[in-house]
Each structure stands twice: as structure tokens, then as C-alpha cells.
Amino acid sequence: MHKFLADIVFPVAQSPIKNGVVITDDKGKIVDITPFELHDEGTVLKFSGAIVPGFINTHCHLELSHLKGKAKTGTGLIDFIKQVVTQRATNGEEIDNAIIIAENEMLQNGIVAVGDISNQTDTFLQKSKGNLRYHTFVECFDFMRTEEAKAIFDKYVEVYEKLILPTGHKKSLVPHANYSVSETLFALINNRNETNSTISIHNQETPAEEDLFLKGESEFTSFFGNIGFKMDDIKTVGLPAIYYALKNLKPTDTILFVHNTLTQAKEIIAAQNLFPKTYWATCPNANLYIENRLPDYKQFIESNAALCIGTDSLTSNWQLSILEEMKTIQQYQSSMPFEIILKWATINGAKALQFDDTLGSIEKGKTPGLVLLENFDGEKLTKNTKAKRLI
Secondary structure: OEEEEEEEEOOOOOOOEEEEEEEEOOOOOEEEEEEHHHOOHHHOEEEEEEEEEOEEEEEEOHHHHHHOOOOOOOOOHHHHHHHHHHHOOOOHHHHHHHHHHHHHHHHHOOEEEEEEEEOOOOOHHHHOOOOOEEEEEEEEOOOOOHHHHHHHHHHHHHHHHHOOOOOOOEEEEEEOEHHHOOHHHHHHHHHHOOOOOEEEEEEOOOHHHHHHHHHOOOHHHHHHHHOOOOOOOOOOOOOOOHHHHHHHOOOOOEEEEEEOOOOOHHHHHHHHHHOOOEEEEEOHHHHHHHOOOOOOHHHHHHOOOOEEEOOOOOOOOOOOOHHHHHHHHHHHOOOOOHHHHHHHHOHHHHHHOOOOOOOOOOOOOOOOOEEEEEOOOOOOOOOOOEEEEOO
């Protein structure tokens, strides 16, 4: 048995406990959470700060880790995509080493599970080691080339089948974004996945995406046209981009919309009415890195939305730390209580990835990992607040 005492414990599943003691077995399973008064001082490991469950990173592109620092900030999504496409190719050793370093950074920062986008097999060897728990999203896109959708999809299925899942891991085939997946490809994805999969999709990240669906053309039209994709299957629907996804996703799946920087309350409500298991991943530092904008979090809260947090990749972020994402949210939304943001960073993400059987909250029988937040008074995160992984 191990007993961890902190100034305050945030179990997430219940109210915070001042001077709480978290008791675990040798494998990290939670045995109990009790007040310090029930223990002899010599039997506990005492820490200054707050103990929280391990963090859930619901959106990452681990395979792009070798591009750290190579993409300029504030360019907008289209220019960012150009930078990724032109710089992505490199030797396998550089990619492998960057993946190992990036995963270790997440481990050190108290992350215990990741929703990771994979277009290729580059991360599969590292994932097989089981250091973190992954839900791998094998991401598909055909850029509206309906006639080529089946051949393109078959190549992604080959990638999908090469991932051998360690115990407790998950995988699913997913659409990339509203603007890059034809209805034919959506149908192929839906038919291939298991029942009640988690489906991730990039959503409403840039004005060009909205214009494409509202008007039938935008900066995307010329951008993709220049590289040989005519986007012929994009029809003017006169509705925001998310409605294209709502038409093509399965209501029985768990849906994880990612970024959502332009999503409005009526769209949030429409999605939640159609899909009972809807989650909204916010990646604030990546949003600032690429587009210099953030979602309107107030609209999500007022719509009773289940928000969760991602880091995106090191291509679009300065680090892989859920704590740093939480700091950014609190910096721009200073009225938001820490406990709400903590739920986004833990239990909501665990539910979105369908890992809440063991992760996301400090409850008896779970093995969520324990993270110590140092230099933290239990209310406001500061620039000096640090995450230290305990188990």
C-alpha cells in the first residue's frame, strides 16, 4: 500500500478533500481516499500542492513530432498545412527519435492517455510498448475525390490493420475534416468501424472552412485546386461546415469534434441533439499557434457541452502538456473555476476515448495515475504551477 498526502486532493468524481490521503496498491489501483486525520503521519508520503488524476490528451499528432519549431506561427490554417506538407518527409530515424522524445514529454507532464491521429504507421512501434494508453485514430481523407474514395480507403485500412493493440488500447478509422472527406468515404468509414467507436473529426477551425460550405468556395478551393484536387463534390449547402459532418456521422458512435474555434451555440446544440455521446476537444495553444484565435468557451458551457482538452502536435504547439493548455484557458477565461477545467482535462477526455473504466477520476478500483500540481493553491493556476507525475 502507498499513501499520498497533499494539501488538497481533487478526485473529480467527488468534492475536493483538503489534507486528503489517496491510498493505492502497488499497481496504482485506488484503494481509498480519506482525510489525513485517520492516518499516522509516519505512514504517509507528504506533498505540498494538489493531487489530481492523470491527464487525458484527447487530440495529438505524435507522428509529426519531428516538425517541432519548423512551422511559423500565426499564418492561418492553409499556410500551416502548406508548411507541414512541404517539410514532413525526412529519414525514419529522425521521426522515430522525435516520437520517443515527445511521448516521454507527455509522460513527464502527467498525461496517461492520448487520442492520437495516425495517417501512417510511424508511431505503432512506440505505442506497442504500452507506456501510455492510446486510442489511435487512423485518419482518412480523399479531398472529395469520390471516384477514388474506395482505393484511397483501402490504403488506410492497410495502415489500420498493421496496428496491433496492446491491452487496453483502442483504434478506429476516422474522417479528417469536413472539407476533406467525401460522402462516399464517410460511408466506407462508418461501415468498417466497430459498433460504438469513438470518431474524431477536425471541425470549424478556420473561416475558409465555413466559407466553403456557406458559399461553395473559399481559400480552400484555390489551395486544393493548385495541387490537383478540384473539390467538385463540395456543394453549397448554405449552412456552417459542421452540418456536413452531422449528415454523415453515425448517431450511435461517440463523436469527438476537434478545435471548434468557430462553433456557435446553435451548432453545439444541434450536434448534441443528434449525437447523445458528443465531446468537444479544445487545443487552445495550437489554436493560438496557427490561427491566433480561441473558441468561445462560454457558448459551450451554456450549452452543457462536454469539453475535453488536446495538445495537437509539436508542429503546432510549443510543448505537449495538458497543464499548459489549462493555464491558457484560465488566462483567457479567468472567471472559469479550476474544477471545471480539470474535468475537461481528465474525466471528460477519458469518456470521449472510452477509457473511463480505469482513467479520468480518483475512484476506488480505478488506476488513473496520480499527478501532483506544485505551486498551486487549489484555485488559480499560475505560470509557476508545475505537474509532477507521482504514479
